[in-house]
Amino acid sequence: xxxxxxxxxxxxxxxxxxxxxxxxxxxxxxxxxxxxxxxxxxxxxxxxxxxxxxxxxxxxxxxxxxxxxxxxxxxxxxxxxxxxxxxxxxxxxxxxxxxxxxxxxxx
Amino acid sequence: xxxxxxxxxxxxxxxxxxxxxxxxxxxxxxxxxxxxxxxxxxxxxxxxxxxxxxxxxxxxxxxxxxxxxxxxxxxxxxxxxxxxxxxxxxxxxxxxxxxxxxxxxxxxxxxxxxxxxxxxxxxxxxxxxxxxxxxxxxxxxxx
Numbered sequence: 001x002x003x004x005x006x007x008x009x010x011x012x013x014x015x016x017x018x019x020x021x022x023x024x025x026x027x028x029x030x031x032x033x034x035x036x037x038x039x040x041x042x043x044x045x046x047x048x049x050x051x052x053x054x055x056x057x058x059x060x061x062x063x064x065x066x067x068x069x070x071x072x073x074x075x076x077x078x079x080x081x082x083x084x085x086x087x088x089x090x091x092x093x094x095x096x097x098x099x100x101x102x103x104x105x106x107x
Numbered sequence: 108x109x110x111x112x113x114x115x116x117x118x119x120x121x122x123x124x125x126x127x128x129x130x131x132x133x134x135x136x137x138x139x140x141x142x143x144x145x146x147x148x149x150x151x152x153x154x155x156x157x158x159x160x161x162x163x164x165x166x167x168x169x170x171x172x173x174x175x176x177x178x179x180x181x182x183x184x185x186x187x188x189x190x191x192x193x194x195x196x197x198x199x200x201x202x203x204x205x206x207x208x209x210x211x212x213x214x215x216x217x218x219x220x221x222x223x224x225x226x227x228x229x230x231x232x233x234x235x236x237x238x239x240x241x242x243x244x245x246x247x248x249x250x
Contacts, residue, residue: 009110084213088112092208095139096116099128099206102138103120106128 004058011057016040017050021059024073032068112210119203126176129195129206140166146173152180168193182210 012018023039024031031039037047051071054060061072118125128134130146140154147170154166168181168190176197181190191212198205 085110085112088210088213092112092114092210096114096206096208098138099125100116100118102134103118103124103128106124 007053007057008059011053011059014050014053016042017054020047020050021054021073024060024071025075027073030063030070030072032070034068036071110211110213112208112213114206114208116206116208117200117202117204118206122176122197122199122204125197125204125206130173130178146170146178148173 012021020036020040023036033044033047033051036051037044040047051060051062055062059074061074063070063072128138130144132142132144135142135144135154140156142152142154144150144152144154150170150173152168152170156164164185166182166184168183170178170180171192172179178195180193182193183190191210194207194209194211196207196209198207
């Protein structure tokens with residue numbers, strides 16, 4: 001499980017991969033490697049490498065049809081980490097608010 | 108997407124006042140979470156939620172650094188083994204004291220643990236925070 005999260009963070013650490021992932025999330029249907037290459041003006045090889053990293057992290061599903069491969073986003077994976085970040089964001093905002101109140105009232 | 112939470116707040120108070128608030132057990136216990144805490148390197152601290160609240164979990168860890176004005180400790184929730192790090196740094200400014208808080212290593216939360224822990228937080232932490240809020244209100248009213 002630890003590895004899974006590490007892969008997830010590795011996948012989203014790269015801005016190009018985030019852009020590819022975003023493009024897949026907003027696409028209404030699966031995109032082929034060719035379509036993604038055209039959209040990002042990158043070689044198929046480059047795109048394939050990025051897609052593979054996203055797939056390993058569980059962020060993208062790949063389905064082969066004939067000679068073409070189609071990619072679908074799986075944003076569910078990100079929700080887990082997001083939950084944690086959201087929780088702590090709120091937690092620290094609340095706590096630092098309390099600290100401010102505490103300091104103001106302590107005269 | 109990131110795995111570090113960073114917060115910056117400026118307090119209109121002297122740096123030592125803020126430093127005491129984040130390092131002295133009785134002060135931490137007032138605004139944060141009731142604490143067994145010593146700002147000494149190597150000390151194993153423990154934050155425990157108010158005893159009258161149910162479903163709260165403890166937070167413990169070890170002080171890695173505690174020199175004015177830098178405080179770093181590990182942050183381990185409940186019985187889990189997931190270790191994250193919390194860093195508090197103070198700096199004097201013309202307006203008072205700037206506090207920079209960094210909570211890093213959120214990515215260490217393994218997927219399954221995150222679900223279980225989040226569920227225990229969900230409700231549990233609300234109780235903790237509500238308990239603390241009412242405690243603080245009572246303190247202020249009483250004072």
